[in-house]
Structure formats: C-alpha cells, structure tokens
Amino acid sequence: MMDFNSMKKWIMAGGLAISMFAGSATAQVIGGDVAIDGSNDDVIFLGGEIDVRGQINGDIKGVAGSIRVNADVTGSVQLAGGEIDVAGTIGEDLDLAGGDLQSRSNVSGDANFAGGDIEVSGAIGGMLNAAAGNVEIDSQVAGAAKLAGGYVETSRASRVGGTAEVVGGEVHLAGEISGRVEIEGGEIHLSGVFLDDVDITAEEVYILEGTRIVGALTVQSGQEPVIADGTSFGSYEYEYSDFNFGAKDWENVDFDVDFNAPTGIFGLFIPGAVFLLAALACLVAPGGTASVARRFRERPVVSGFIGFIGFALSPIFLITMTVLLAITVVGILLIPIMWIVFWPFMLLCMGFGAVAIGDMAFNRRPDEKTLNLGMRLLSTFVVVAVFAALGAVPVLGVLTGFVLLFIGFGAWLLSLGKRRDVTPALASDAAV
Known part of the structure; x- marks a missing residue:
C-alpha cells in the first residue's frame, strides 16, 4: 500500500552530506556554538549548536547537535541533527532528519521529515512526508501526505x-x-x-x-x-x-549475526577483504572505479570530509530504514540483510580509498592517461599492503583504516551521478 520509493526523500542525510561542502557557497561555517543573523548567500554549517535568524537569501544546509532556525529563507532548508527547531518562512522545500524535530514554519514547497519525534505545524504548500517513532501533525497541507510511525x-x-x-x-x-x-x-x-x-x-x-x-x-x-x-x-x-x-x-525477529575474523580485526582478514573487493570493482566496473579516483584527485580534502560526514550520518540512515521496513511483514525480512550488507559496503569503500590513493601515487600524468587494469591492481595492492603493515600498530592501523574509509566513501559519493567523460584514447589506455 505504501510507496516507499517516494519516502526516500526522508532519508536525505547522505545527499545532505554531499551537497554541504561539494557545492559552491560563500557562507560556510564550522564551529562549536555558532549564531548567524541574516545572510545574502547560502548558509552551510557543521557545528555543535547552531542558531540561524533573520533574512537568508539562499539555502540553509547543515549538520549539528542542536539546530534552531527562525528565519525567512528564500531557498530550501536541509538539516540533520539531534534536536532541530525550525520556524519562519521557507521559499522552497524543507528536509529534516534527526532525533527530535519540530517545524513551525510556513513552507512553500514539500516538507520531508525522518527522526525519532516529529511535531509539524504551519502551512505546507506541497507534499508532507514524515516517518518517526512519534508523528504529530497540526498543519495545513496543500498536497498529499504520507505518514509512518509507531x-x-x-x-x-x-x-x-x-x-x-x-x-x-x-x-x-x-x-x-x-x-x-x-x-x-x-x-x-x-x-x-x-x-x-x-x-x-x-x-x-x-x-x-x-x-x-x-x-x-x-x-x-x-x-x-x-x-x-x-x-x-x-x-x-x-x-x-x-x-x-x-x-x-519485532521482538520475535532475531537480528544476531555471528562473525569471527580468523586473524583478528587488523590482521590479514580485513586488508585481504579490502583488496579483494577493490579488485572485483576494478574488474566489474573499471569506469566507476576510475571515476572514484578522479573525484578524489580533484577534491582530496572534500572527499575525506564528505566521507567522514556520510559515515557519521549512516546510523541515522540505518535506523530510519529499519523503522520503515519494520512496519511491513515483508520489510522485516529485509532488515537483517540491510545490516549485513552495510559492513561489506564499508570494506568496499576502504577499497575505493586504496584505489584513489594508489591512482594519485602512481599516475603522474592524469590529464593524458589513466592507469590500465594491471597498474590499477598493483597500485591498490601496494596501498593495501601498507595498510596491513600499519595494522601491526593497533591505534595507527585503526586510524589508517578510517582514513581509507572516509576517502573512499566520500569520493564514491562525489562520483554518483557524474558523467564519466572518458575519451576513446583514454579508454584504450585503460584496457588490459
């Protein structure tokens, strides 16, 4: 009955992380306790406690522990955080994801919410989508409404x-x-x-x-x-x-997954799995892995930062998807699969990180050619081997693993939807 594909807008944390620092904007703020009083540009922030007021002539996008917005915004608002309170007027869409969400704003476009507790009032000019443990609506909605919750x-x-x-x-x-x-x-x-x-x-x-x-x-x-x-x-x-x-x-569903790595977390198992998944990706999707490497080369710092934000927001995504799937009998069967697949995907992102770093180290003339398959595998193997060697030092191994993960995850997110403009000459160089 419920069209869950239309609910995917609720789970916008990953997309929010991409758009936060990948796009161009002049009002970008990182800080622990930040107050913003008006802006003639987009407002993009990452912080502990954020307070936005006044007239905002653009969009608001941000991630923080506590977010308060009482502003007149000409564009859209996309926020993720522990506690979010939004008031004022919004010229386009409103997207909120977090723990405790409250919207008292008048929204011209669609309003989408995913969280623990949701309270919505004010006027909504488009559709209303809301999924949470507790959903309370006291709003005038011009379009359709899709609501899900305990x-x-x-x-x-x-x-x-x-x-x-x-x-x-x-x-x-x-x-x-x-x-x-x-x-x-x-x-x-x-x-x-x-x-x-x-x-x-x-x-x-x-x-x-x-x-x-x-x-x-x-x-x-x-x-x-x-x-x-x-x-x-x-x-x-x-x-x-x-x-x-x-x-x-729900209490009758067993979510336990027994997994024992034969040689320890940072022995040979994880580096081996990382290289195997990276090699499979290079074989099955050479254009995709090349695109990941290019995005990291173009924006190395941004890739790592987006990967960090995306990984930090992944629990919100998993919990929200668990809530959405658990409200149907068929969906309950998919929950353990989703949680199991999540971890190999993280290993694959570490593999993407190794591919990206290997490409930067071994491909000194990226404007003229790309690495062929053999060199791609060799460069990836060298990076993974260094990772395995650093794994002998527990703290250093963990840090190195997270660096690979953040780089690979961020570069992969940046590569989504990008046109893979590989010329015939470069494509021939990529052949085995």
Whole structure:
C-alpha cells in the first residue's frame, strides 16, 4: 500500500552530506556554538549548536547537535541533527532528519521529515512526508501526505488537500482530508472529516463520534470496527482478515549475526577483504572505479570530509530504514540483510580509498592517461599492503583504516551521478 520509493526523500542525510561542502557557497561555517543573523548567500554549517535568524537569501544546509532556525529563507532548508527547531518562512522545500524535530514554519514547497519525534505545524504548500517513532501533525497541507510511525496523530485543526497514506502502530486521524485515505496499522482511531474514500487494514478500528466520511469506508480486520453513534459515511463494507501488524512482532525477529575474523580485526582478514573487493570493482566496473579516483584527485580534502560526514550520518540512515521496513511483514525480512550488507559496503569503500590513493601515487600524468587494469591492481595492492603493515600498530592501523574509509566513501559519493567523460584514447589506455 505504501510507496516507499517516494519516502526516500526522508532519508536525505547522505545527499545532505554531499551537497554541504561539494557545492559552491560563500557562507560556510564550522564551529562549536555558532549564531548567524541574516545572510545574502547560502548558509552551510557543521557545528555543535547552531542558531540561524533573520533574512537568508539562499539555502540553509547543515549538520549539528542542536539546530534552531527562525528565519525567512528564500531557498530550501536541509538539516540533520539531534534536536532541530525550525520556524519562519521557507521559499522552497524543507528536509529534516534527526532525533527530535519540530517545524513551525510556513513552507512553500514539500516538507520531508525522518527522526525519532516529529511535531509539524504551519502551512505546507506541497507534499508532507514524515516517518518517526512519534508523528504529530497540526498543519495545513496543500498536497498529499504520507505518514509512518509507531504513533501517528493529526489534530482537529489539520488539513490535507490531497490523498493520505498512513502506516502506524497506533493512528489517530482528526481534522480534514480531501483525498482518498489508505491506512494500515495496529490500532486505528478516526474522528475527522474525510471527503473521499477511506480504506483501512488494521487489527482494531474505532470510528468515533462526529466522524464524517463522504465516500466509502472499507475495513479489513480480524474484528469488526467499533462505530460510535453520530457518525456518517457514504457506504460501508467490512471484510474479515486475520491481519497482524508487523510492528507488534519485532521482538520475535532475531537480528544476531555471528562473525569471527580468523586473524583478528587488523590482521590479514580485513586488508585481504579490502583488496579483494577493490579488485572485483576494478574488474566489474573499471569506469566507476576510475571515476572514484578522479573525484578524489580533484577534491582530496572534500572527499575525506564528505566521507567522514556520510559515515557519521549512516546510523541515522540505518535506523530510519529499519523503522520503515519494520512496519511491513515483508520489510522485516529485509532488515537483517540491510545490516549485513552495510559492513561489506564499508570494506568496499576502504577499497575505493586504496584505489584513489594508489591512482594519485602512481599516475603522474592524469590529464593524458589513466592507469590500465594491471597498474590499477598493483597500485591498490601496494596501498593495501601498507595498510596491513600499519595494522601491526593497533591505534595507527585503526586510524589508517578510517582514513581509507572516509576517502573512499566520500569520493564514491562525489562520483554518483557524474558523467564519466572518458575519451576513446583514454579508454584504450585503460584496457588490459
């Protein structure tokens, strides 16, 4: 029922990390406690506690532990942090990811939220997407709304101009929804005005007094809904379905993964795995690995910094995806796979880092030629061998491993979507 591809905008932490320092902007700030009062340019920051006020003639993008924005922004706002509070006006889209999110702003475009607790008020000119453990909406939404969480509530003052798709353990819908409504969850409470059809698949359904449904009410549940006096709907159909909302069975899912490296963390296992994955990447996608190496050569510092930010934000991505997948029975089966695949991907990023450093060390004339496959593998092997040797010193080995990871992850992120403009001459040089 829920189109999770459309929810991918919620998980924008990786994209935020790319856009933060990869693009051109004049107002870039790094600091522990920063206050910004107005700007005629984009505001891009990384800090512990950020306070943005006044008129911002551009975008706001940032990562911080605590973020407060009370500003009139002509562009878009993209933020990730532990606590985020946004007020004022936003000329384009609003994207927030973090622990405790509160938006009291008037947004002209779409609003997308992913976090632990979400409170949304103010007007939204486009779509509203929100996924969290706790979602509370008290907003005027011109477009459609897609909501997912352990607890989802829309207030009596809320309005949704388009369709609504809701998934949650406990759902309370009041206010007014103009379009078709689809709900899936454990316990559903309706007490608002619905101007189109309402389809519900749930364990328990309660239609409260004063609820008005202009279209058809269709319920699939293991028990008939409780319908209070004083309700109205165009038509009503109940179908028995032994439905068990997936979120109630999380405790029955085993997430344990036993993994024992035969020679220790920084023995031969990890360097060997890094080289093997890098070699496979060079064989299967030579253009892609060459693009990663070029992006690092073009922006070596930026690559490492973006890799660091992306790695730091990866827990937010994993936790949010776990929440989204766990609300469906099929999705629960994908959660262990996602967590298992994450670690080989980190090793592959270390391999990309070795490829990038090897290319910089061995390819002295990058404007005229690129390394052929043999030299690419040799240069990567030399870098991995140095990494393995440094692994004999625990602290130095760990630091070296993280350097490779950040460089490879950042260069890979920068290479996404880039046109691989390899000329025929260079392509022939790359052949074995």
